Amino acid sequence: MTISLPKKIWIYFLLTVTSLLVFFPVLYAFMISFMTGPEILQGKFFPQSFSLDNYFKVFDRLPLVKYLVNSFVVSVGVMFGQLLVCSLAAYAFVFMPFKGRDFIFFVFISTMMIPWEATMIPNFFTIQKLDWLNTYQGLTIPFFALAFGTFLLRQHFKTIPKELHEASQIAGLSRFAFFWRVILPVSKTSLVTLGAYGFLTTWNMYLWPLLITTNSSVRTVQIGLKQLQSQEMSTDWGVVMAGVIVVIIPTLLLLFLGQKQLQKGLSQGALK
Amino acid sequence: MKRVELIDLSKSYDKQIDVISGINVTIEPGEFFVLVGPSGCGKSTMLRMIAGLEEITSGTLKIGDKVANGLPPNKRELSMVFQNYALYPHLTVQQNIAFGLDVKKVKKPVQQKRAEDVAEMLGLTEFLQRKPRELSGGQRQRVALARAIVSESPICLMDEPLSNLDAKLRAHMRMEIRRIQRTLGITMIYVTHDQVEAMTMGDRIMILHEGKIQQVGKPIDIYNNPANPFVATFIGSPPMNLASAKNDSVSSTLLIGDTWHLALPANENYSHPSSELIAGIRPEHLRPATKDTPEADKFYVEVTNVEVLGNETVFSFELGGNEWMAKWSGQWHIDSGDRIPILIDTGSLCIFEADTGELIKKPTDLGNFVFGKEVLL
Amino acid sequence: MNTHVKPGIWRRTGNARTAFLYLLPSVILFSVFVFYPMFRTIYLSFFLTNQNGEAALHVGFENFAYLLESSAFLNSMKATVLFVLYTVPIGIIIALFFALLANEKLKGIGFFRTVYSSTMGISVAASSVIWLFLFHPSVGVFNRVLSVLNFPQIQWLLDPEWALISVSISTIWMNTGFSFLILLGGLQNIDEHLYESSRIDGAGYFYRLRRITIPMLSPTLFFIITISLINAFQSFGQIDILTKGGPSQSTNLIVYSIYREAFINYQFGTASAQAVILFIIILIVTILQFKFGERKVHYQ
Incomplete structure (x- = not known):
């Protein structure tokens, strides 16, 4: 399709203006993170110099490295946990016909309708009873089973021809070996999508870590931000924004790299 | 080279009416046996029962001299070529061909040697490092054939292996499959809906209709003296x-x-x-x-x-x-x-x-x- | 010789037994962290509880009766509904607008797509901290712009009239990234030939938008509306950081209210009753969506 020149200019204009609006808060936060207190009060947009003072300060005031490591461990843990648990379930749903399969699948899907916040009170006490407060397992294991993830992978597994399964049966591959050596490698794209989604949502999780971390041992960066913000109210915004930038960089990078993949994967999982 | 014997075989799903019934036939060692019939006549089901991919409802299946009813597919010593070829998309041609050998824990150098031999026989040598999606339909078909041949199984099952090819290639592959089968002397059970394939390839053919045998015999006898x-x-x-x-x-x-x-x-x-x-x-x-x-x-x-x-x-x-x-x-x-x-x-x-x-x-x-x-x- | 080899029950249930093994991790986790707490929440909603969240006194529906008479809870419900109405329709319209723009095949479009989706990579906590600054009464951008234009200053987050609107604005910004990504995916799934044939028929841009794009996009729109509604009802982080439910309860959304009731006031019984109400609302939203949405949706 060819687009006429005036129309092209008009579209570029709209794209530029709206992009600037959308990205302004992040860009501004980035600029602030290099500013000194007086500069912020003057209301400038560009800092006088890109000095890293605020960054040094934020690492000084908070155990930010520890928080980053915690967030990373928790996010990677949930990512792999979800991939494993969901792909096992999806594999059973697609490649093992058994009585009541549709019903069990329906039960799985119905968990999507239960808002996680409606169950957080008993969950909190479960974690407390298991003595999992302030532990990595308390932050990760409750999120391993994911109806959306199972659904997404099931949709992809269904597109794998059943003859592949039959051919490997004739070759003498066991069920698990088929899963491990054929299904998982063939579904790499869906696994990457789900993995990125899992990492992103876990990294950004707020309420659950707020509830079950009471000290800095396994506390994640998101709670660190809250801490920072409530410590620094109206005094040192430069330091706070430096913290914000540090926290959003890993997920922004992940999103920039995997934007196309996520978009395809999520919209397919949602609709097919 | 093994005999395959079907004795009073039948198949039904969920205790409904039989989709296949009263199948009695012996496929001789080294024979090219074609199962032919219109779609839905149960020919693929029969092949899949022989392969062990479908359960046998009643009757006896003998492979060699052994009753094979309960045997898992890999214990039946057969290979199979599927209509859509069922190539592993994430593996190279070489790995696809050697996959069955690898599962059987054949040593790596032996795997490679056998895969290369078969590839040469089918003219696939230059494609060994490619992925299936980089191949044409005809080449994929050859990889599927290679995978069946490399297993050196005495019995080979084929389920409409040529139906995704264009007419010219199909005519060529008919001869080629026939040639390979003769050279290796394997017992071939071949399913098709195409009567031309049945006539030109089969030593004997069996015509199925609505799950029942209509006639078994040499193609020319069937042509001359149709049973019904x-x-x-x-x-x-x-x-x-x-x-x-x-x-x-x-x-x-x-x-x-x-x-x-x-x-x-x-x-x-x-x-x-x-x-x-x-x-x-x-x-x-x-x-x-x-x-x-x-x-x-x-x-x-x-x-x-x-x-x-x-x-x-x-x-x-x-x-x-x-x-x-x-x-x-x-x-x-x-x-x-x-x-x-x-x-x-x-x-x-x-x-x-x-x-x-x-x-x-x-x-x-x-x-x-x-x-x-x-x-x- | 046995010609009728009937596989035993052990073999016939082979599939079910293996499948169960593969499903077991999910089944256990769902049972422990979804189904059990759901029933436990319903159970607790009929009790007064002690500090450890254990049922102490059975009160039947009194928790619910209390909530429905409590002006604080009714206010929280009203704030939640208003919040959903402010954020969902506008958020989706903006995301759809961005998706339509970003679906044009132009040079450098990938850059714009990345920018539009960027907010998905920014956590609620980080976004809220940024917006907290933007809304700041003296150093925030909004009031600076207002003062440059000679408008009166607004106490964005501190004025009960404005707080909910301010929170909604920041929430719309946070959610556009995800909605945009899903809608763009939906737009790209539309068959190019449909547009080509309509161009041959001489249809203009808005005609094509109305007659092809929107109908073909309807399953995606349907999906994103449902997800956005559910997400909006579940908002928490922005409230905790931006307003803490204030000023004068004007932004005390339901999840924040549950959180406060349970983990600050230790009233687990009434908190559970609120959680049950949240559950019922989301259930109704989903059912209504499917009942009315499904009919108008064009599936291929």
Whole structure:
């Protein structure tokens, strides 16, 4: 399709203006993170110099490295946990016909309708009873089973021809070996999508870590931000924004790299 | 090289009616055996039962001398080629070919040697490092064949392996598969819906319809002596012409399609309890009447459609509500609407019993269509 | 020789047994962290509880009766509904607008797509901290712009009239990234030939938008509306950081209210009753969506 020149200019204009609006808060936060207190009060947009003072300060005031490591461990843990648990379930749903399969699948899907916040009170006490407060397992294991993830992978597994399964049966591959050596490698794209989604949502999780971390041992960066913000109210915004930038960089990078993949994967999982 | 024996085999799903029943057949070692039938006749189900991919509802399956009913697929010592080839998309051609060997823990150098040998045999050597999606349909088909051959299983099952190829390639692969099967001497069980494949490839063919065996035999015997009207129309192109017929024993004539009175030779009389018959004749046995033909033997037909194929001419006409076709060799200048005289030899007629479909008269005179090699000398 | 080899029950249930093994991790986790707590929440909603969240006194529906008479809870419900109405329709319209723009095949479009989807990579906590600054009464951008234009200053987060609107604005910004990504995916799934044939028929841009794009996009729109509604009802982080439910309860959304009731006031019984109400609301939203949405949706 060819687009006429005036129309092209008009579209570029709209794209530029709206992009600037959308990205302004992040860009501004980035600029602030290099500013000194007086500069912020003057209301400038560009800092006088890109000095890293605020960054040094934020690492000084908070155990930010520890928080980053915690967030990373928790996010990677949930990512792999979800991939494993969901792909096992999806594999059973697609490649093992058994009585009541549709019903069990329906039960799985119905968990999507239960808002996680409606169950957080008993969950909190479960974690407390298991003595999992302030532990990595308390932050990760409750999120391993994911109806959306199972659904997404099931949709992809269904597109794998059943003859592949039959051919490997004739070759003498066991069920698990088929899963491990054929299904998982063939579904790499869906696994990457789900993995990125899992990492992103876990990294950004707020309420659950707020509830079950009471000290800095396994506390994640998101709670660190809250801490920072409530410590620094109206005094040192430069330091706070430096913290914000540090926290959003890993997920922004992940999103920039995997934007196309996520978009395809999520919209397919949602609709097919 | 193993025998495969099917004894009273049947298959039903969820205790419903049988989709396949009463299958009794022995496939001899080294034989090329073709299962042919229209879609939904149960031929693929039968193959999958032999492979162990479908459970056998009742009856016995013997592979070699062993009962194989409960054996898992990999214990049956067979290989299989699927219609969509079932290549592993994430593996290279080499890895695809060697996959079964790898599962069986064959040593790596041996795997590689055998994969390369087979690849060479099928002309795949230069593609060994490619992924299946980088190959053409014909090349993928060869990889699937290679995967079956490399296992050195005594039995090979093929489920419509050529149906995703274009016509030219298909004709070529027919010969190639036949050649490989002969060279290796494996027992081949081949499923197809294409009667041309069945006729050209099979040592013996089995025609299935609605889950029941219609006929088993050598292709040419089936062509000449179809066991029932279904087989008669399924095998051969254009199909055998059929029309209802009545036997008049008094005047010793056969009334075909309520229009044609065909005088029967004195020694032929179908004094069957039922006089309701079906008469059939192959298109090539409807011959042009010549000037010397006595007027009484001529049948005039009104041509409804003509196809000139270069070396032969096929035209159709209507008889007793059925469309009949005649096939004459050479190019004939006939137009739709022409009335032309044709000739029927009673000898080349097939007569079936109308109720049971049973063949009661085989064609005795096959015209000038059967030749021995001695003619050439 | 046995010609009728009937596989035993052990073999016939082979699939079910293996499948169960593969499903077991999910089944256990769902049971422990979804189904059990759901029933436990319903159970607790009929009790007064002690500090450890254990049922102490059965009160039947009194928790619910109390909530429905409590002006604080009714206010929280009203704030939640208003919040959903402010954020969902506008958020989706903006995301759809971005997706339509970003679906044009132009040079450098990938850059714009990345920018539009960027907010998906920014956590609620980080976004809220940034917006907290933007809304700041003296150093925030909004009030600076207002003062440049000679408009009166607004106490964005501190004024009960404005707080919910301010929170909604920041929430719309946070959610556009995800909605945009899903809608763009939906737009790209539309068959190009449909547009080509309509161009041959001479249809203009808005005609094509109305007659092809929106109908073909309807399953995606349907999906994103449902997800956005559910997400909006579940908002928490922005409230905790931006307003803490204030000023004068004007932004005390339901999840924040549950959180406060349970983990600050230790009233687990009434908190559970609120959680049950949240559950019922989301259930109704989903059912209504499917009942009315499904009919108008064009599936291929």
